[in-house]
Each structure stands twice: as structure tokens, then as C-alpha cells.
Amino acid sequence: MTPVTIDDIRAAAMRIAPYVHRTPIMSSQLINTEAGCEIFFKCENLQKVGAFKARGAHNAVLKLSPEQLAKGVATHSSGNHAAALALAASHFRVPAYIVMPENAPASKVAAVRAYSGEITFCEATQAARESTLEALCKRTGASFIPPYDHPDVIAGQGTTALEIAEQMALAPDVLLAPVGGGGLLAGCAVASKALLPDTLVIGAEPAGADDALRSFHSGQWQPQPAPDTVADGLRTALGQLNFYLIRDKVDDILSADDATIIRAMRLVWTRMKLVVEPSAAVGLAVVLSHRQRFAGKRVSIVFSGGNVDIDTLPW
């Protein structure tokens, strides 16, 4: 039995519709010329909280029972998932407990606070995060909503590809989504294989954090020892559940180096006038790095988010 089906994704889409944006698909003739193919960018940088994470967080929160919901939700994250979970909880006026490392950037702390998330700081180690979260859930009764390796979160992220299938007049030849923890890619692959059977699904990963690529090609889940990439949203290790879904449903994973990711990000900022974070530019960077694979094709690329510190840009 598949842990996430197209029916789960359709149900998620109905569930989250009142709370998230149906984001537009945008194109740029200048970028098409530069890339040698026709690209349709799904703009999740324009999503609530500035990232696709709003989809999975809302779906997971909305699937809780009233009794569970009343006690609130919790997670450990310093990124977009934390802000997304805080926003989802705020609709129901229940607490979102967010465990963050004490060295988290001020901008991330501010984002979670802006959505009324209750932050508990801990030491900047994985062990401290997990033990702090566990104690917090035990004390409050809050439900832990993990950032990516959970069926409800994956189904929520998969609604991105459901919308792509609905919004595109002609099916794309390729759907490209970035892969970090793997929730977006896994969810999109399930939706795409059900709705766009002739579309290749390809994961886009930074060369400096390519555990999904190595796992996919070896057929065995590989750890991510020391990620080193400008794409801060994709430094996380591939989730184990996501690994199995990706192994079954995804056609390939390709990587791009940081120089090309930054070049792609600059192209989007200057040509499309859209603020995308480095992780969101990895799909375009993969196209620019593997031109022959995409030449002349119709390519749908997910811009995963737009949360970037505009005072410290990578150029």
C-alpha cells in the first residue's frame, strides 16, 4: 500500500484551499532563450509564508482531531516549515510550539514570531532539538508535525503538482522540483504520475548536498554527512519515507553546483523580477547545467520559496 496516493492529494487540496494561495505559473522569454527550452515556473515563492511549506503544514494541522488541535502543534525547524506551522495554527487560535537552535538567524526568529509561534530555544545540536521537542510535546500534549517525512505533509506538498496539472493547457515534458528533505518532490511525483503520465519527474539537488541523488542512484538511503551549499533550504537529509516514494515515482535526480545556482537565482531576479531563495533556483540551475537533457522541451519548474535575507545576498 502506498503511504500517499493521488486521492490523499486531492483531499489535501480541498482541505487547504481556504488557507493557501493557488499560485500563478509564470514564464520569461529571455530565460527560455537562455535555457534553450520552454519553462513554466510554478511560483510557490508567492505562496503564504513565502514557500510551498504552507501547503503541507496546513494539511497536517487540518487532519488533526478537534481534541488534538486544541492542544496545539509543535516542530523543530529554523526554516519555512516553522513559519508555515505557526500560520496554520494561528487560524484556529491554538499554540504552535517551535523549537529553534539558539544560533538561529534573527530573520527566521522574527518570521516565526510574526505568525505568533511560541519559540523554545535549545542548543544547536540535533540531539538537543529532539529532546527539547519531546519534553515540550509531553508537557503540553501538542502534536508533533514533522517538516517533511510525514504522509500528511507530503500530500499537502503534492498539491503543488496537482495545480500544475490543472493550470497547464498542455502537459509539460518534464516536471522539476528541488529536493532537500524530499516532501515536495515525493508529493509532486505521486500527483504527477497519476495526472500527467507522460511527464518525466526529475529532482533538482545542489551538488554540495546530494544525498538524494546518491540514494536514488544506489537504490539505498544514503546519509548526508556535511552539506555545503548556498541553497540553505536543501541542506536537510532526505527523509526515509520520502526516499521510498522518490525511488518508486521519480525518473531521475540531477544536481547543479553553487555557482550555477547563484547564476540561476540572479537570472530570475533580474529577468522575472521575482525574489526567489537559492533553493528555489536549483531547478533552473539544473536545466542550465544539463542543457541537452532539456533542449526544446516544455519544462515545469517549482520555485519552492522566496525567503532570503536581502541584506546578505550571495553575490
Next chain:
Amino acid sequence: MTPVTIDDIRAAAMRIAPYVHRTPIMSSQLINTEAGCEIFFKCENLQKVGAFKARGAHNAVLKLSPEQLAKGVATHSSGNHAAALALAASHFRVPAYIVMPENAPASKVAAVRAYSGEITFCEATQAARESTLEALCKRTGASFIPPYDHPDVIAGQGTTALEIAEQMALAPDVLLAPVGGGGLLAGCAVASKALLPDTLVIGAEPAGADDALRSFHSGQWQPQPAPDTVADGLRTALGQLNFYLIRDKVDDILSADDATIIRAMRLVWTRMKLVVEPSAAVGLAVVLSHRQRFAGKRVSIVFSGGNVDIDTLPW
């Protein structure tokens, strides 16, 4: 007789439709909360060549006779109008002669070249620009398309407000457009007064280049001696034709200082994930500077463009 009527603007809209984008209107709940009103941003930063200038340039080029068109078009500009005119000419494979000062920024030169504009450099004085352009038009027979003070250009820019009237389910209480040379504000005022009779039309100007504000309030065209503002697209002097249209059709002109313009620009980048140039942020800056004037109202603001050098940001 009015030099630009709603019929001119309707005709311009039909004429330019195949060549320009119908840009979206976007909103941000976070910015609405910050501003204390409901704002609908017309995203001309997502327009062809990254600015509303594509509208006026296309309309003026399309109104030329075949004989005129064959000899090409010319202008003196170092900004968005030059790129817009080059793009418009390129559709018909006729030359666009652009006179630019020899100290023009490399990014502006590159933008004009990207659309195959033929650049003639001259000394960085108004006299040198005008004499170089005149000699060039005499030699080539090209038609001079001025950047703002021309009925066909004004009618083209007015299509922005025509689209706002069509796209908004409920009429806005206020329409705010930035004013530099005045073509956008004049054209939008003509369209708005015809189609949205209950909507106030207000110009937004940087305090450091407030000739339109002074002209409007004194009822006499005032020169712009030494503009000093971060909003580089609005340093130009108000056109005389635009002055008369604005005096007749616009309800008020308000200004904002550079610090507020930069704050507004940062808000748009971080909250809306849209790249806007400083000039495009002046409308929001005016709302933030005159909160009581806009409190609780439905406000439509034109984001005039998104062409900014991302290596030298004003923060």
C-alpha cells in the same frame, strides 16, 4: 479638445495587446496590515522590458505609417523607455536609434543592446543629447518617440488604468501612480476619470524631485532644478503636456522621502517577493507617509517597474 481621450486609450489597448502583458494585480495581507488599508498592486514590474514604458512605446510605434516605420525610430533616454522602444522596433525589424550619455550605467546600455537598439553615445548634457538626436533623425529619417510628453505615449501608459478598471471587482477608492515625466499619471488619470468616476487619482512623487507636486499646487508648470532622490526613474522634469492633463484630471499629488521609499521597497521585496525599482515603491511610500489619508480605503497602486541593479541596492 483634450489631446488624449478614453477612446485613444481604448484604441491603444487593442493595438498593443499582442505585444505587451496584461499584468496581474497582487496583494499582501502583511502589507495591508502595515499600511492600514487594502492595497491592490498593478504589477508593471512584470511587464515586457520590466516597466510600463512598454505600453507607450508600442502604441507610438504602432501608430506610425508604414513609410515612417520603415525608417526606424529614435529617442534619447538612458532608462526604461529606451529598452521599450528598442523592443517595439524589433517586432518590425526596423532600427531603434538610442542616444545615450557616455556615462550611462553599463546595465542600461546592456538592456538596450539586448533588444537590438543601436546606441549613439554623446556628452552627458541635455544640449548634447538633443543635438545628437536631431542630427541622427535628419540623417536616417527615423521618427522621434519622446519618453513621456507625447499623446500616443500617454495613451499607451493609460492602458494601465484601463486594465485596473477591468481587473478589479470593486472600484478602488484611490488610484496612486508615480509621477516623473508624467506620462503614466496623465494617461491613468484620463482612463480612471472616464471609467472609475468615484475613484480619486493621486500622484506619488519623491520629495527630492517634487516638481509635479509644486506645479500642481501652484497651478503653473515649475522647473525641476536639481533632483535628488533614490528613485532614479522619477528624476525627469514633468512634461508640459502632461502638466495640463494632470492639472485637469488628477485630484492631488503627495510626496514621500527617500527613507520611506527605501522602506517601502524593502517591504515589497520581503513580503511580496517582487523585485521593484525605487520609483515603483513611491506609491506605497506615500501611503505609509500619509496614513490618515488612506486609512481603511481600497487603494490601487501602480508598481511602475522592476529594473534595478541587484549589485548596488540602496540598503
